[in-house]
Amino acid sequence: MLTSGQSALDVFFQQMDSNHLMRRTQRFLYAKGNNNPPTAVDLDKTLLRDLFFNQSSSKDVALASVSIRSIPFAPVLEKLSLSETNYGSIRRFYIKTPEDRAITIPLQEAMIECNPPEQVFQLKGSDHAPFFSRPQGLHKILVEIAQIDPPNHASSKTPELRHLLKYGAF
8 A cells, every 4th residue: 555655656666675576577668769758667477476467267367468568657647636536535445365476465564554444354364366366355355345334423523533432532
């Protein structure tokens, strides 16, 4: 979960030194020539199972392999601007995927710590694609999240008033 002022690239750099598999899987594309910044990132399809789908079935890996496309680079560089009024008003939950080799547990925990969600769940035995590796477990967690009552504060109140109501002081 990114914070305001961060880009997706910032998060990836947090783990690049320790995630050799991620580095080996990525291939930068230079549609405007090698003297210009990359325009996209392509993924080595022979390494997709190891990085993203290490707990998924061969059938699901085959489906994903033909579906994956290059990732445009410009959005990866864009710094987010998150406000309490907009982003802060949306309930957030996080599902940890302990067998994820793309976003490792230390990075998942760092993201959770920097931008705490309302609640954290863990889906044991899941890789980067829990909809493939643990679909029933993911479904169970999503149903559980859907049934969690929202906090008792009106969304029309200002962030300051919500803070006062929650903590009793500023």
